[in-house]
Amino acid sequence: MTAAPAPFTRDDYAARMARVAADARTAGLDGVLVTPGPDLVWLTGYRPTAITERLTLLAVGADREPTLVVPALERPDAEAAAGTGATTLVDWSDGADPYAAAAALLRDGARYAVSDSAWALHLLGLQAALPGAAFHAVTDRLPMLRAVKDADELARLAAAGAAADAAYAEILGVRFAGRRETDVAHDLAELLRAHGHEQVDFTVVGSGPNGANPHHEAGDRIMRDGDCVVLDFGGLLAGYGSDTSRTVSVGEPSAEVREVHDVVRLAQRAGVDAVRPGVACQDVDRAARAVIEDAGYGERFIHRTGHGIGVTTHEPPYVVAGEELPLVPGMCFSVEPGVYLPGRFGVRIEDIVTVTADGVRRLNTSPRDLRVVS
Secondary structure, three states: OOOOOOOOOHHHHHHHHHHHHHHHHHOOOOEEEEOOOHHHHHHHOOOOOOOOOOOOEEEEEOOEEEEEEEEHHHHHHHHHOOOHHHOEEEEEOOOOOHHHHHHOOOOOOOEEEEOOOOOHHHHHHHHHHOOOOEEEEHHHHOOOOOOEOOHHHHHHHHHHHHHHHHHHHHHOOOOOOOOEHHHHHHHHHHHHHHOOOOEEEEEEEEEHHHHHOOOOOOOOOEOOOOOEEEEEEEEEEOOEEOOEEEEEEEOOOOHHHHHHHHHHHHHHHHHHHOOOOOOEHHHHHHHHHHHHHHOOOHHHOOOOOEEEOOOOOOEEEEEOOOOOOEOOOOEEEEEOOEEEEOOOEEEEOEEEEEEOOOOEEEOOOOOOOOEEEO
16 A cells, blocks of 8 residues: 555644635735635645535635634634644534625625635525625636645545556456456556555546447446457545556457557657646647647647646646646646547547656656557
């Protein structure tokens, strides 16, 4: 099992909140309003046991101490979280107006960024309580909020990547032929847990024509010799994500499968090689896409090249055409080009990488060549 890094401390969370307050001020905002979801976990370590219609809201700004508004019945759980000791806690009881409680901490006429995951119910309630305030999506105004990882976060992502690699190494020894996709998906989930994942988010097993659907849910299709199989799997280890894809062949692959796999492998290498500080996200996408287009499969590469990863497996930055955000050391994201031939097969190869001071480091190091399974 991959060893998990030590837990984050109250000081770690306090430093993040201070950084967010400073970033908000630089962005011309008066504060950031954080609701349950990945932003709240990243800033406080608090994950409500049940996300309900009751308002939970963290207010972070330069003009006051961070304050967490919680339902009174959930206050004990909030107090137990590692990072909430760096906040002021304010609770509200059923029957009271939670938006009035939140509005008392804020300023009408101010500008706030709000978590992307905020419920419409809560945003509308805040707008009614503060009709003169302006609210913006966090991703629009603070796209770098969680994008740049510190050394401790990088250690967690590296551990998650190593655990996923270990799971892949073992799945190569599992029998595929004659078994259902769901059987191998179950094996993958068990291997991720065995190597330290506390949460498995997805185990895509797309065999034969199902591999041409990038987000295929493993089903009852029986795999057989000659099938090309896309494996895409990941989850959370020590609170941070893994996400890797490899494509294998059940028995000897056809010449066409070998050809397409080699194109995707070279495209993935080109995308990774393009990563360095200052390069725009879209240029990584262009580098990978150019290889596939030159090979004549451009129309069959039907998704972006990558997405950020951290406390969730999908978050900014996004490696896609039109994204001009420059790469910064500490950013972590996937590079995962693919070719999908409808009704026949698909190929995808994916690694998580991090931007270093002078280039790039892969957090997945498992073999990227076409492996044959039985």
